[in-house]
Amino acid sequence: MIEALAAAHARAVAALHAEAFPESFLTRLGPRVLARFYAEFAASEAGLGYVATEDGRIVGFVVATRSPASFFGGFYRRNLLLVAGAVTRALARDPRLRRHARSRAGHLRYLVGGRPPAPAAAPPVAGARLLSIAVAPAARGRGIADALVDACRARLAADGVGDLGLSVLKANAAARRFYARTGWSVERETEDALYLHRPTG
Numbered sequence: 001m002i003e004a005l006a007a008a009h010a011r012a013v014a015a016l017h018a019e020a021f022p023e024s025f026l027t028r029l030g031p032r033v034l035a036r037f038y039a040e041f042a043a044s045e046a047g048l049g050y051v052a053t054e055d056g057r058i059v060g061f062v063v064a065t066r067s068p069a070s071f072f073g074g075f076y077r078r079n080l081l082l083v084a085g086a087v088t089r090a091l092a093r094d095p096r097l098r099r100h101a102r103s104r105a106g107h108l109r110y111l112v113g114g115r116p117p118a119p120a121a122a123p124p125v126a127g128a129r130l131l132s133i134a135v136a137p138a139a140r141g142r143g144i145a146d147a148l149v150d151a152c153r154a155r156l157a158a159d160g161v162g163d164l165g166l167s168v169l170k171a172n173a174a175a176r177r178f179y180a181r182t183g184w185s186v187e188r189e190t191e192d193a194l195y196l197h198r199p200t201g
Contacts, residue, residue, distance in 0.1 A: 002151050005049030005061065010039035012058040013051065020134035028094065029086040036079055038063065046071035050151045052135070052144045059139035062148040064130045066161060128156055128200075130166040145178060157200040165197040 005013065014034035018027045026034055038061075041047035046067045052060035065071040076083065130152065135144045156164060166184070168175045170192055184196040 001053050002050055002147050003053065005038070005042055005051050005063065007039045007042045009051050009058060009061075010035045010042070013038040013049075013061045016058060016061060016134055016136060017132065019136070028090045029083070030090075033079075033083060033086045036082060037075065040071070040075045040078075041065075044071050044074055046074070048152065048155055050148050052139070052148055054139065060133075060135035060144045060148055062130065062133040062145075062152050064128060064152050064156070064164065066128050066156070066159065068129050068131075128161045128164050130164055146182060149182065153198070153200040161200055163197055164200055165195065167193050167195050169193050 011031075014031055014037070017024075017034055017038070018031065021027055026037060038049070041049040041063045044065075047063065047065050049061060049063035051058045130149070133145060133148060135148075153164060165187065166179075168179060170176070170189075176194070179196055182198075184198045187195040187197050189195065
């Protein structure tokens, strides 16, 4: 069953995120930051999300935002001390994460303080973006990811949003196959990532 993401789902969604993306920067910040991040999609007018459930368990999720600048700006302002403390602890545990922190520094300064980052650091934040999607390994291959994306697209279309974008690492071959199969087109690419889009209607 597909249903709208609620605050009560945040911990289970965070656990599935950590399982699906164990090396991601957000996962390294710990379960508390992850849960707060996913709860924001239920609380923010700029966010939306859906979960897939089977026998009362969450087996998949998707989250998106109508306005990345508004969504992340609100999240960072409301959780700045929590995120800053988690980043500090994560860097102390693994100095290799400094590269990831530097890549996000300009973005965070812009969203919190309104100061434009340097061009090289500026992320593509215009328009609605799909930010994360995952399906539990045991539930894959049954069309759950398609249904989650379709629910997200339908909600955005109903809100008058005509296009949805996302980014995917070039190294993520499985995700790239999924997006190619389901009709996403390449907007642009960088050395490490592809930026894709798809109409909501």
